[in-house]
Amino acid sequence: MKWDTLEEEPCSLARTVAVIGDRWSLLILRECFLRKRRFEAFQSSLGITRHLLAERLKKLVRFGVLRRIPYQESPKRYEYILTQKGLDLYPIIMSIVHWGNVHMVDSRGRPMLHQHKNCGHMFDPVMVCSECGEPLTAKAVHVHPGPGARQTSPTHAMAEDDPKAKTGS
Amino acid sequence: MKWDTLEEEPCSLARTVAVIGDRWSLLILRECFLRKRRFEAFQSSLGITRHLLAERLKKLVRFGVLRRIPYQESPKRYEYILTQKGLDLYPIIMSIVHWGNVHMVDSRGRPMLHQHKNCGHMFDPVMVCSECGEPLTAKAVHVHPGPGARQTSPTHAMAEDDPKAKTGS
DNA sequence: ATTGACAGTTCTAAAATAGAACCTTAAAGC
DNA sequence: GCTTTAAGGTTCTATTTTAGAACTGTCAAT
Numbered sequence: 001m002k003w004d005t006l007e008e009e010p011c012s013l014a015r016t017v018a019v020i021g022d023r024w025s026l027l028i029l030r031e032c033f034l035r036k037r038r039f040e041a042f043q044s045s046l047g048i049t050r051h052l053l054a055e056r057l058k059k060l061v062r063f064g065v066l067r068r069i070p071y072q073e074s075p076k077r078y079e080y081i082l083t084q085k086g087l088d089l090y091p092i093i094m095s096i097v098h099w100g101n102v103h104m105v106d107s108r109g110r111p112m113l114h115q116h117k118n119c120g121h122m123f124d125p126v127m128v129c130s131e132c133g134e135p136l137t138a139k140a141v142h143v144h145p146g147p148g149a150r151q152t153s154p155t156h157a158m159a160e161d162d163p164k165a166k167t168g169s
Numbered sequence: 170m171k172w173d174t175l176e177e178e179p180c181s182l183a184r185t186v187a188v189i190g191d192r193w194s195l196l197i198l199r200e201c202f203l204r205k206r207r208f209e210a211f212q213s214s215l216g217i218t219r220h221l222l223a224e225r226l227k228k229l230v231r232f233g234v235l236r237r238i239p240y241q242e243s244p245k246r247y248e249y250i251l252t253q254k255g256l257d258l259y260p261i262i263m264s265i266v267h268w269g270n271v272h273m274v275d276s277r278g279r280p281m282l283h284q285h286k287n288c289g290h291m292f293d294p295v296m297v298c299s300e301c302g303e304p305l306t307a308k309a310v311h312v313h314p315g316p317g318a319r320q321t322s323p324t325h326a327m328a329e330d331d332p333k334a335k336t337g338s
Numbered sequence: 339a340t341t342g343a344c345a346g347t348t349c350t351a352a353a354a355t356a357g358a359a360c361c362t363t364a365a366a367g368c
Numbered sequence: 369g370c371t372t373t374a375a376g377g378t379t380c381t382a383t384t385t386t387a388g389a390a391c392t393g394t395c396a397a398t
Contacts, residue, residue: 002356006192010280012269013199013262019273020265023175023190024386030182033307039345049387054346064272075394077344082307085272090307091264091296093182096189099261100181103233103254104188109316111179117309119301126299127260132288133302138202138251138259140286147278171353171387193355208376218356223377244363246375 010150019063020089024048024056026096032066032086033093037079065089094125179319188232189258193217193225195265201235201255202262206248234258263294 007018020026027046036042043053057080060066065086068078082089094114101110101124116123127136134140176187189195196215205211212222226249229235234255237247251258263283270279270293285292296305303309 012266015273016265016269017192017195021192023186026186026190087307095260095264096185097181100185104184111315111317113313113315115311116298117311118303121300124299125296127294128297129285130293130295131290134287138256142284144282146280146282148280
């Protein structure tokens with residue numbers, strides 16, 4: 001499987017992974033959420049090579065996660081800010097951080113703490129059901145094929161099936 | 170930066186990314202949450218090369234996300250099941266799927282729908298504050314250094330500062 | 339006139355991944 | 369008894385990605 005086929009898979013996880021599913025993209029996004037915006041700032045705080053940073057920023061702009069906007073003329077300089085699509089990645093970032101807080105910290109404890117401005121408390125993120133508000137667990141969720149699912153065995157009208165559709169999975 | 174230094178970074182996101190921050194690990198975990206357990210099942214549904222699948226499974230076992238248990242003797246055969254540490258990845262997987270549902274679906278709609286067994290409804294995952302229960306947004310969160318934070322500017326004893334230490338972040 | 343900041347681009351070497359073939363154990367079919 | 373099939377890998381070469389360092393271009397400040 002190649003990387004550009006990934007974003008066309010009939011799977012929302014695969015398509016998202018095509019955008020953020022590499023080490024550097026997630027680290028760059030961490031910096032974005034910590035209010036970093038500029039090439040040099042990303043490069044020096046991450047230690048990423050300039051080559052790869054340039055490429056990842058282009059990719060994130062291409063996918064609409066970041067926007068590249070000039071912050072000065074002559075010489076023209078740009079900074080990268082999160083779009084709404086990018087801001088919507090926050091639950092992913094926070095759930096990743098939270099898992100690390102629970103399972104990957106050493107004896108010194110958490111590197112970072114989060115305070116909710118709304119209520120003033122230090123908090124952890126919790127994922128709940130949009131309908132009943134209860135915390136979610138894998139066992140309590142049933143998965144159904146949706147309208148965009150790959151057709152594995154249509155009951156009829158096989159003939160007009162998409163010839164590009166892959167079998168299996 | 171090399172991959173094995175990532176898991177020692179004083180950052181919960183970096184350490185988690187060291188475990189799941191590549192394309193295949195996340196796709197393998199998707200299959201795990203869809204109740205796939207066996208080498209051949211992973212391989213045929215993902216199209217991953219056998220070589221890489223073996224390596225990724227070893228890595229996930231090494232990090233305690235999966236456990237390799239025999240399901241028959243002679244010939245000895247193993248299957249891979251999620252540990253509690255692995256099950257705790259569910260919010261990450263679900264937030265990734267949800268972002269894809271919102272931002273990456275085509276005109277056909279969502280490939281998969283989720284039903285909450287507890288309340289019976291089709292739902293979306295929502296990330297809320299553990300203390301007040303309100304949905305979280307990046308702007309409403311303030312970040313503080315925690316006990317495991319990297320020391321960026323000790324008040325004294327500057328002289329014995331680690332010369333390799335990066336500034337910022 | 340030289341230095342430095344910023345935002346990249348361009349090279350070569352090293353590492354990771356793809357793709358295919360091969361190995362081992364043991365049961366099933368002929 | 370011999371061959372095929374299944375499961376769960378391992379081994380090999382070719383291609384792609386990434387690392388690491390140097391270089392470019394524009395302008396401001398010294």
